[in-house]
Amino acid sequence: MATKCSQCPLRRHALFKTMSEQDVAAMQRFKVGELTIEAGTPVLIEGSNSPQLFTALRGLGLRYKTTIDGARQVVNFVFPGDFIGLQAGVMGEMSHSVEASSNMTLCVFNRSELWNFFKSHPERGFDITWLAAVEEHFLGEALTSVGQRSAFEALSWALLRTFVRAEAIGLVQNRSMRLPFRQKDLADALGLSLVHTNKTLSKLREKQLADWSDGHLTINDKARLADIAGVELDVVPRRPLM
Amino acid sequence: MATKCSQCPLRRHALFKTMSEQDVAAMQRFKVGELTIEAGTPVLIEGSNSPQLFTALRGLGLRYKTTIDGARQVVNFVFPGDFIGLQAGVMGEMSHSVEASSNMTLCVFNRSELWNFFKSHPERGFDITWLAAVEEHFLGEALTSVGQRSAFEALSWALLRTFVRAEAIGLVQNRSMRLPFRQKDLADALGLSLVHTNKTLSKLREKQLADWSDGHLTINDKARLADIAGVELDVVPRRPLM
DNA sequence: CGGGAAGTTGAAGCCAGTCAAGATTTGTGG
DNA sequence: CCACAAATCTTGACTGGCTTCAACTTCCCG
Numbered sequence: 001m002a003t004k005c006s007q008c009p010l011r012r013h014a015l016f017k018t019m020s021e022q023d024v025a026a027m028q029r030f031k032v033g034e035l036t037i038e039a040g041t042p043v044l045i046e047g048s049n050s051p052q053l054f055t056a057l058r059g060l061g062l063r064y065k066t067t068i069d070g071a072r073q074v075v076n077f078v079f080p081g082d083f084i085g086l087q088a089g090v091m092g093e094m095s096h097s098v099e100a101s102s103n104m105t106l107c108v109f110n111r112s113e114l115w116n117f118f119k120s121h122p123e124r125g126f127d128i129t130w131l132a133a134v135e136e137h138f139l140g141e142a143l144t145s146v147g148q149r150s151a152f153e154a155l156s157w158a159l160l161r162t163f164v165r166a167e168a169i170g171l172v173q174n175r176s177m178r179l180p181f182r183q184k185d186l187a188d189a190l191g192l193s194l195v196h197t198n199k200t201l202s203k204l205r206e207k208q209l210a211d212w213s214d215g216h217l218t219i220n221d222k223a224r225l226a227d228i229a230g231v232e233l234d235v236v237p238r239r240p241l242m
Numbered sequence: 243m244a245t246k247c248s249q250c251p252l253r254r255h256a257l258f259k260t261m262s263e264q265d266v267a268a269m270q271r272f273k274v275g276e277l278t279i280e281a282g283t284p285v286l287i288e289g290s291n292s293p294q295l296f297t298a299l300r301g302l303g304l305r306y307k308t309t310i311d312g313a314r315q316v317v318n319f320v321f322p323g324d325f326i327g328l329q330a331g332v333m334g335e336m337s338h339s340v341e342a343s344s345n346m347t348l349c350v351f352n353r354s355e356l357w358n359f360f361k362s363h364p365e366r367g368f369d370i371t372w373l374a375a376v377e378e379h380f381l382g383e384a385l386t387s388v389g390q391r392s393a394f395e396a397l398s399w400a401l402l403r404t405f406v407r408a409e410a411i412g413l414v415q416n417r418s419m420r421l422p423f424r425q426k427d428l429a430d431a432l433g434l435s436l437v438h439t440n441k442t443l444s445k446l447r448e449k450q451l452a453d454w455s456d457g458h459l460t461i462n463d464k465a466r467l468a469d470i471a472g473v474e475l476d477v478v479p480r481r482p483l484m
Numbered sequence: 485c486g487g488g489a490a491g492t493t494g495a496a497g498c499c500a501g502t503c504a505a506g507a508t509t510t511g512t513g514g
Numbered sequence: 515c516c517a518c519a520a521a522t523c524t525t526g527a528c529t530g531g532c533t534t535c536a537a538c539t540t541c542c543c544g
Contacts, residue, residue, distance in 0.1 A: 065386050068472045073386035087379060090372045091479070095379035118368050122361045125368065129360075130332045132374035137329060137337035139381035144307050144315035146389045147433025151532070182490070191389025193533050198492065213491095230310045237333070393500070425523070435501050440524065442500095455523095485544100492539070501530075508523070514516090 002034040003057065003107075008241075010057065010081050015168040016241040017127075026121050027242070030113060035106040039180065043098040043106070044085055050094065051111050053085035055242050059104030060180055064188065065096045074189035076138060077101075077162060077181070080169055083131050083242045089114045102180040109242075127240035134239055146191045149230065151200045154190045157229035159210045163219050168236045176218040244276040245299065245349075250483075252299065252323050257410040258483040259369075268363050269484070272355060277348040281422065285340040285348070286327055292336065293353050295327035297484050301346030302422055306430065307338045316431035318380060319343075319404060319423070322411055325373050325484045331356045344422040351484075369482035376481055388433045391472065393442045396432045399471035401452045405461050410478045418460040 003009070005028040010016060019027075035054070037043070044050050046065060061078035075096050078084065088094045089111055118125035141161075145154045166177045187197035204210045209225050211218045219225060226233040245251070247270040252258060261269075277296070279285070286292050288307060303320035317338050320326065330336045331353055360367040383403075387396045408419045429439035446452045451467050453460045461467060468475040 065382055067386060067390055071386075071390040073382075073389050075382045075385060086371075087375045090368065090375045091379070095382050115368065118371075119364045122364045122367055125364055125371065126332065126357065126360050129328075129367065129371045129374055132371055132378060133329045133332045135378050136374060136381060137333070139378060139385060140307055140315075140317045140337050143317060143381060143385050143388060144309060144313075146385060147315045147430075148309055148313040184490085188389075194491090195493085195534080196532055199532095202492080424521090436522095437502080437524090438500050444524085487544095488542090490539105490541075493537090494535105496533105496535085498533080499530105500532095501528105503528080504526090506524080506526105508521100510519100510521070512517100512519085514518105 002031075004028065005031060008057075010169065010241055013081075013169050015236060015238060016081060017238050019241070023121070023124060026117075026124065030109050030117050031107050032110050033108045035108050037100050037104050037106070039100055039102050039104075041100045041104075043100060043104075044088065044094050046094050046097045048088065048094050049092050050085055050088045053083070053089050053109040053111050053114065054106040055109075056080050056082045056084060057105040057107050059100060059102045061098055061100045061102075061104055062181070062185060063096045063098050072188045073191070074185055076135070076142070077165075077189075079165055080171075081239075081241050083128070085111070086128065086132055086135075101185070102178075124240075124242075128242065130240050131242065142189070145229075151190070151192050151196055152203065153229055154192070155186070155197070155200050155204060156209065156225050157231060158186060158190060159204070159212065159217060159219065160222060160225045160229055160231070163210075163217060163222070164233075164236060175220055176216055178215060179212060179217040180215055244273075246270065247273060250299075252411065252483055255323075255411050257478060257480060258323060259480050261483070265363070265366060268359075268366065272351050272359050273349050274352050275350045277350050279342050279346050279348070281342055281344050281346075283342045283346075285342060285346075286330065286336050288336050288339045290330065290336050291334050292327055292330045295325070295331050295351045295353050295356065296348040297351075298322050298324045298326060299347040299349050301342060301344045303340055303342045303344075303346060304423070304427060305338045305340050314430045315433070316427055318377070318384070319407075319431075321407055322413075323481075323483050325370070327353070328370065328374055328377075343427070344420075366482075366484075370484065372482050373484065384431070387471075393432070393434050393438055394445065395471055396434070397428070397439070397442050397446060398451065398467050399473060400428060400432060401446070401454065401459060401461065402464060402467045402471055402473070405452075405459060405464070406475075406478060417462055418458055420457060421454060421459040422457055 005024050056078050058080055063075040065073045065075060084098055145157045166172050171177050183197050184194050187194045222233055247266050298320050300322055305317040307315045307317060326340050387399045408414050413419050425439050426436050429436045443454060464475055
């Protein structure tokens with residue numbers, strides 16, 4: 001049985017901007033169903049023109065691109081509240097693939113309805129643009145990490161970023177969170193080799209900065225990590241939820 | 243004297259989707275003026291909440307982020323037709339800085355009007371989202387280049403990408419274009435050192451793949467470059483113009 | 485209990501960074 | 515129009531962070 005938008009567990013979080021009753025109702029009409037998938041299942045494929053768009057409701061996933069010679073660049077992690085398929089929605093073609101890293105639940109929308117939705121609810125259209133801008137913001141940060149920071153700094157940045165994002169939607173308990181990715185996923189996100197990623201992770205563990213093992217990430221002192229990563233540790237700004 | 247949108251030299255290019263008379267008129271009302279700036283002038287600063295948004299009309303520029311320890315990541319080049327300030331427009335704060343690399347002319351819009359514009363012209367709002375998606379697409383590509391490709395491949399990719407983009411708006415004559423950037427700009431875009439960028443550029447020149455010297459980029463065989471870069475050489479999709 | 489995926493660790497080599505110095509271009513004031 | 519300074523580009527030598535190769539361990543799951 002699909003969750004009603006009025007009962008959406010995500011909207012409770014302070015991370016998301018509050019929505020009017022009407023907007024919730026509009027989302028409910030836009031939503032055509034719910035999809036539950038297992039870890040490892042692909043959601044969208046690069047280059048495809050999916051008839052459906054999604055919002056992640058539960059679980060974590062991976063956005064990635066693949067090069068001709070087989071290399072993989074992980075572009076971002078997917079968290080609950082993330083919108084999936086924007087590019088297919090507007091440009092008609094995904095620029096990256098998405099797959100589930102844990103079991104996931106997705107809200108499903110019809111791509112063909114997106115334009116109507118945009119027209120009849122311009123303020124929600126504005127919110128979609130907002131989400132696109134947030135993604136652009138993140139990608140700029142990621143590019144900066146990969147381009148300018150050392151492996152040690154980049155990993156500090158990535159783990160901190162992930163942790164803070166998880167905190168904002170209540171995925172952190174006791175300074176620890178479930179992180180269902182492989183070391184290879186993180187390596188591919190930062191343009192590092194698996195071996196070097198592994199060794200750098202143990203250095204972070206050794207220095208008691210961050211401990212990611214057994215699928216759980218624990219961070220005790222965010223400030224120290226932020227310092228190494230070279231970022232400010234400011235509050236996560238509120239964002240719209242589709 | 244400011245250019246009339248109805249006379250906009252950019253809209254002639256096949257790169258941009260055709261606009262209805264009404265849309266052109268709406269843009270004309272949204273546009274509050276024109277700004278001419280010299281090479282080296284900053285346009286927007288990271289973190290700022292500019293009251294104005296822009297569309298590049300003439301000239302080339304640079305989007306970049308700066309880290310605490312002084313490193314700079316060039317996030318993208320700005321070409322005529324690019325929209326500048328989207329993030330300030332929706333999120334209230336720029337996530338990167340923009341500055342002019344050559345003399346530039348910019349169309350100026352009021353940020354405060356953006357929301358009204360969005361509401362009264364949802365199809366144009368949709369176009370803004372489109373532009374955001376295009377940028378996201380590009381950033382994913384850039385991240386892949388920096389993360390997965392060697393210096394030689396990454397430079398091939400970057401020069402080719404720039405060249406093709408320039409072709410689409412008629413900036414290429416005789417297989418050659420003006421490219422007013424510094425080698426350091428390209429180095430900062432690809433996460434490489436200036437020295438190594440310089441040496442790799444001469445290797446590209448030596449192999450007759452691409453010649454960027456005296457502020458001019460010449461490419462004779464795009465297919466060969468594309469092959470090295472590991473990308474397809476397909477037609478540039480049409481995009482909206484704000 | 486066997487096999488495959490993921491994680492760990494050591495050793496060797498290279499791509500790209502850093503350092504340093506000189507050549508070339510650009511801008512500026514006398 | 516020249517002289518000097520500042521940026522940018524170029525080239526060589528040395529260094530090191532990260533990759534690659536390789537082997538071993540641990541953890542699942544059928």
